[in-house]
Amino acid sequence: MRPGPTPLASRFDVPAWRPKAPALRRAAQARTPQNAGPRVRGDEVKHAVGRLWLAGGALALSLGAAELAFRVLPLGEGPLDIEEIWRAQRTRSPAVVDRTGVDVGGERFREEEISEAAFAPGTRRLLFLGDSFTVGAGLLERSDRFTDRVETVLSPGLHVFNAGRGGSNPDRWLRYLELLLPVYRPDAVIAVFFLRNGTLLGTSLALNRKEIEPIRARAEARPLYGRSALLRFFWDRLAWREYTRRFETRMQRSYLGSPEERAMWHHQQDALRAIRDRCRAAGIPFLLVIFPLLLDLNDYRFHAIEDEIEYFAAGLDIPVFSLTPAFLGRDAREVWVASNDQHPNSEGHRIAAERLAPRLRDLLEEIERAN
The missing domain is CATH 1.20.5 (Single alpha-helices involved in coiled-coils or other helix-helix interfaces)
Incomplete structure (x- = not known):
């Protein structure tokens, strides 16, 4: 049987169509939220x-x-508050409250009369030379001084004479030594060299008003200084940093600068050499003790000065002992005698005594062995 004719294809007949893979992907992407990008980005x-x-x-x-x-x-009281500095100067800085003392050769020392007990058998005598840090400026009680504390710790068998004088330097210590050698007959001499002693600088804030006032004025002119306690605290700390850096530079130049800048240090070197020679002539040991600047003890920047002092002393065979390690890491203002006065308070003298006592015990043992 013959097959029938094939039906004519209609133009309406659409052959079955299968999209290719790329077309499927495009369709899928069209159904994803990516197509609604502007709305999603707006939400983000x-x-x-x-x-x-x-x-x-x-x-x-x-x-x-x-x-x-x-x-x-x-919390916002700045360390360079001029009014606070001078208010403290008038009311809370006791200078040297105890003005009693003993006269030796026309010089007055904040000490008791040298009694016969100082010359008792078995008693050793230590003579301290120094400035206001040694004499205990600002302390109400002599017994708070590091020299007196050391005497208490190392007694019996020890007598101490504190020949410290405020504002003095080694050139004046030499005169005090000459006066006291025949009267006190010390077994050893200890010179307490505060870093100011080789300079023409004053360290207490009250003595640096000319340097502080322009720094303070610049701080007060900064934005919102008078309106915001928080910003005032911030600007004050920047002012304090500027002051300490300027002071540091002046101090460094006094020891490590040009010959002209070091003139005072060279002069005091001659005096220390003369003190050493006088002690040698008397047949007694001479010890140089360094007292640090009580400034920025968490970031102490005066080690190079101490190195210079130790280098000088080593050249003259003068033993040196530094009190600095005992103070590092402390809040300097906690050991000031007043907010405007960087002399050590009772706590500062206690720290110094605890550091110094073992070294002096060794010195006394050396004296015993030598005798």
């Missing part, structure tokens, strides 16, 4: 803005709380 921007508002609000609250704390609590 809204979330980001919300997070920024939250962060800004938290920061504002934190700053507000800090501002309130600095207004209520005494």
Whole structure:
């Protein structure tokens, strides 16, 4: 049987169509949210803005709380507050309260009369030379001085004479030594060299008003200084940093600068050499003790000066002992006798005594062996 004719193809007949793989992928991508990108990005921007508002609000609250704390609590008092420095100078800096003492050859020392007990058998005598740090400027009680504390710790068998004088330097110590050698007949001489002693500088804030006032004025001219306690605290700390760096530079140049800048140090070197020679002639040991600057003890910047002093002393065979390690890492203002006065307070003298006592015990043992 013959097959029938093949039906005519209609133009309406559409052959079955299968999309190829790339077309499938494009269709799938068209159904994904990527096609709705502008709406999604808008949501992200809204979330980001919300997070920024939250962060800004938290920061504002934190700053507000800090501002309130600095207004209520005494946290914003700057170390270079001129009014506070001079108010303390008038009311809380006792200078040398105890003005009693003993006269030796026309010089007055803040000490008791040299009694016969100082010359009792078995008693050793130590003569201390130094400036206001040694004499105990600002201390109400002599017994708080590091020299007296050492005497207490190493007694019995020890007598100490404190020949410290405020504002003195080694050139004057030589005169004091000449006066006291025949009267006190010490078994050893200890010169307490404060880093100021080789310079023409004053260390207490009250003595540096000319340097402080322009720094303070610049701080007070900074934005919102008079309105924000928080910013005032910040600007004050920057001012203090500027002052200490300037002071550090002046101190460094006094020991390590040009010959003209070092003239005072060279003069005091001659005096220390003369003290050493006088002690040698008397047949007694001479010890040089370094007392640090009570400034920025957490970031102490005067080690190079101490190295210079030790180098000089080594050239003359003068033994040196530094009190500095005992003070490092402390808050310097906690050991000041007053807010405007960097002389050591009772706590500062206690620290010095604890550091010095073992070294003097060794010195006394050396004297015993030599005799």
